[in-house]
Amino acid sequence: xxxxxxxxxxxxxxxxxxxxxxxxxxxxxxxxxxxxxxxxxxxxxxxxxxxxxxxxxxxxxxxxxxxxxxxxxxxxxxxxxxxxxxxxxxxxxxxxxxxxxxxxxxxxxxxxxxxxxxxxxxxxxxxxxxxxxxxxxxxxxxxxxxxxxxxxxxxxxxxxxxxxxxxxxxxxxxxxxxxxxxxxxxxxxxxxxxxxxxxxxxxxxxxxxxxxxxxxxxxxxxxxxxxxxxxxxxxxxxxxxxxxxxxxxxxxxxxxxxxxxxxxxxxxxxxxxxxxxxxxxxxxxxxxxxxxxxxxxxxxxxxxxxxxxxxxxxxxxxxxxxxxxxxxxxxxxxxxxxxxxxxxx
Amino acid sequence: xxxxxxxxxxxxxxxxxxxxxxxxxxxxxxxxxxxxxxxxxxxxxxxxxxxxxxxxxxxxxxxxxxxxxxxxxxxxxxxxxxxxxxxxxxxxxxxxxxxxxxxxxxxxxxxxxxxxxxxxxxxxxxxxxxxxxxxxxxxxxxxxxxxxxxxxxxxxxxxxxxxxxxxxxxxxxxxxxxxxxxxxxxxxxxxxxxxxxxxxxxxxxxxxxxxxxxxxxxxxxxxxxxxxxxxxxxxxxxxxxxxxxxxxxxx
Numbered sequence: 001x002x003x004x005x006x007x008x009x010x011x012x013x014x015x016x017x018x019x020x021x022x023x024x025x026x027x028x029x030x031x032x033x034x035x036x037x038x039x040x041x042x043x044x045x046x047x048x049x050x051x052x053x054x055x056x057x058x059x060x061x062x063x064x065x066x067x068x069x070x071x072x073x074x075x076x077x078x079x080x081x082x083x084x085x086x087x088x089x090x091x092x093x094x095x096x097x098x099x100x101x102x103x104x105x106x107x108x109x110x111x112x113x114x115x116x117x118x119x120x121x122x123x124x125x126x127x128x129x130x131x132x133x134x135x136x137x138x139x140x141x142x143x144x145x146x147x148x149x150x151x152x153x154x155x156x157x158x159x160x161x162x163x164x165x166x167x168x169x170x171x172x173x174x175x176x177x178x179x180x181x182x183x184x185x186x187x188x189x190x191x192x193x194x195x196x197x198x199x200x201x202x203x204x205x206x207x208x209x210x211x212x213x214x215x216x217x218x219x220x221x222x223x224x225x226x227x228x229x230x231x232x233x234x235x236x237x238x239x240x241x242x243x244x245x246x247x248x249x250x251x252x253x254x255x256x257x258x259x260x261x262x263x264x265x266x267x268x269x270x271x272x273x274x275x276x277x278x279x280x281x282x283x284x285x286x287x288x289x290x291x292x293x294x295x296x297x298x299x300x301x302x303x304x305x306x307x308x309x310x311x312x313x314x315x316x317x318x319x320x321x322x323x324x325x326x327x328x329x330x331x332x333x334x335x336x337x338x339x340x341x342x343x344x345x
Numbered sequence: 346x347x348x349x350x351x352x353x354x355x356x357x358x359x360x361x362x363x364x365x366x367x368x369x370x371x372x373x374x375x376x377x378x379x380x381x382x383x384x385x386x387x388x389x390x391x392x393x394x395x396x397x398x399x400x401x402x403x404x405x406x407x408x409x410x411x412x413x414x415x416x417x418x419x420x421x422x423x424x425x426x427x428x429x430x431x432x433x434x435x436x437x438x439x440x441x442x443x444x445x446x447x448x449x450x451x452x453x454x455x456x457x458x459x460x461x462x463x464x465x466x467x468x469x470x471x472x473x474x475x476x477x478x479x480x481x482x483x484x485x486x487x488x489x490x491x492x493x494x495x496x497x498x499x500x501x502x503x504x505x506x507x508x509x510x511x512x513x514x515x516x517x518x519x520x521x522x523x524x525x526x527x528x529x530x531x532x533x534x535x536x537x538x539x540x541x542x543x544x545x546x547x548x549x550x551x552x553x554x555x556x557x558x559x560x561x562x563x564x565x566x567x568x569x570x571x572x573x574x575x576x577x578x579x580x581x582x583x584x585x586x587x588x589x590x591x592x593x594x595x596x
Contacts, residue, residue, distance in 0.1 A: 013586070016579040023572035066533045089540070091533040107533075114530050
C-alpha cells in the first residue's frame with residue numbers, strides 16, 4: 001500500500017473514531033428525565049393517597065444505566081443530573097440507604113425495558129386495538145410503568161425514613177437490619193411448598209377480590225369474616241418466623257404496590273382500560289374506592305404479598321377512608337381490617 | 346481489485362453461495378407460509394409490522410452464520426492450492442492479497458444476504474404491503490454492516506489461526522455479538538468476577554444485535570442511531586487495519 005493510501009486510510013479511521021465518540025451518548029437519556037418530571041407532576045394527585053407527608057420530591061432519585069448512577073438534582077429552575085459511581089452495580093429498583101438518607105435507586109427505562117423484553121418476549125410486540133387475537137402489550141414496560149416504579153420505591157424511602165420503629169414493632173425485632181424477616185426461603189418452603197396452604201391462599205385471594213368489588217359494607221364484613229377463618233386455618237401450617245416474614249412483605253410491599261398502582265391509575269386517561277388488569281377501572285381517589293378490579297392470581301415467591309397487601313389497603317379504603325393518616329406500619333393491615341369490620345381477633 | 350473479482354467469480358462458480366443462501370430462503374419461506382405462525386406467549390403474531398423485525402432477526406442470524414461459512418476457508422484454500430505463489434511472483438503484497446480476498450468474502454456475504462432478502466420481498470408481497478418494500482433497501486445496507494464485520498473478522502482470524510480455531514473464535518464472537526444486549530443485561534445483573542469478565546468480553550465483542558435493531562427500527566418507525574452505524578463502520582475499519590498488521594507465516 002502506497003504512503004498516500006495509508007494516509008487516506010488513517011484519515012478515514014480518525015474521522016470515524018471522532019464521529020463515533022461525538023455521536024455517542026453521554027449522561028442520562030432524556031427519556032429518564034421526562035419520566036422523573038412526569039412522576040413529580042403526579043404529586044398533587046398522589047396527595048390523595050392519604051399517607052401523611054408523603055412527597056416524592058423529598059427523596060433523592062438516581063438512575064443506573066449499567067455503568068454509572070445519575071442522581072437527579074432538582075433545583076427550582078431546572079432538573080439536572082450528577083454522575084457518580086453506582087451504589088448498587090446491578091439492575092434493581094430499590095430504596096437504599098446512601099449518604100445518610102434513603103434514596104430511590106432504579107435502572108434507566110432503557111435498561112428495564114431491555115430486561116422486560118428479554119424476560120417476556122411478548123412485551124416487544126405492538127398491536128393495533130382491533131388486533132385482539134394477537135399478542136398484546138400486557139407485559140410491556142412503558143414510561144408510565146417507570147413512573148409508577150419510582151413512586152413505589154419512593155414510598156419505601158418514606159416507610160424506612162419515618163417509620164423504622166413501627167416496622168421493627170411489626171416484625172418484633174429491635175433491629176430491622178439484622179432480623180431475618182426478609183428470608184424468602186421460609187416462604188418457598190412453608191408456603192409455596194405446601195399444597196394445602198396454597199389452596200387456602202387461592203381461596204383467600206378470591207375473597208379479597210370479592211370484597212374489593214363489593215359496595216355493600218355489610219356484605220364486605222361478611223366476606224372478611226369468612227376470610228378470617230381461612231386465614232387462621234392457613235396460619236396454623238406456618239412457623240412464627242414465616243408468619244412474621246409474611247406480615248413484613250404484606251405491609252411493606254403491599255402498601256408500596258398500592259401507591260404504585262395508584263400512580264399508574266392516575267397516569268391513565270379517564271375511563272381508559274387498565275393495561276395490567278384488562279378491566280375498565282374507575283379509580284376515584286377522592287372517594288378512595290375502586291370498582292371492577294381483578295387481583296393477580298396466586299404466584300410463588302413474595303409477589304403474592306404485593307397483591308394481597310394492596311388488596312387489603314383497598315378494603316381499608318372502603319371501611320375507613322382515613323386509615324392511612326396515622327398508620328405507622330407497626331400493625332398488620334389485616335388486623336386493622338378486622339378492627340374496622342368489628343371482628344374481634 | 347482483480348484478485349477480489351476472481352475470488353467472487355470462483356465462489357459463484359462453486360455454487361456454495363447459492364446452496365447456503367437457498368437454505369436460508371427455504372427457512373424464510375417456510376416461516377412465512379400461510380399455515381405457519383409465530384407464537385409469542387402462546388398468542389399468534391400475524392401482522393406485518395410485528396413480523397418484519399422478527400424476520401430481520403432471523404435473516405441477521407442466518408447471514409452471520411453464512412458469513413463465517415463463506416469466509417473461513419477462502420484465504421487458507423489459496424495457500425493450500427499454492428495459488429498464493431502466482432500472486433507473489435507478480436509482486437503483490439500480502440496485505441493487498443489478503444485484503445482483496447477478504448473484500449471478496451464480504452461481497453459474497455452481501456450477495457447471500459441479497460438472496461435472503463428476496464425471501465423478505467416475497468413475504469412483503471404476500472402480506473400485500475408493497476408500501477413497505479422501500480424499507481428493505483436501507484435495512485439491507487444497515488444489516489450488511491454486521492455481516493461485513495463477521496466476514497472480515499473470520500477472514501482475519503483465518504490468517505492468524507488454523508481453520509478450526511479460527512472458526513470457533515469467529516462463532517463465539519458472532520454468537521456473543523447477536524446476543525450482546527442480552528449478555529449486557531445479564532452482566533448488569535451479576536456482580537463480582539463474572540460481571541467484570543463479561544464487561545471485558547462485551548467491550549471487545551461488537552454489538553451485532555444493536556446494528557440489526559437499527560434495521561428493525563425502520564419498520565417500527567423508531568429512530569435510527571447514527572452512533573451505532575458509525576461505530577459499525579469504525580469496527581470494519583479496525584478489522585481492515587488487522588490485514589495490514591497480521592501476516593501469514595507460510596508466505
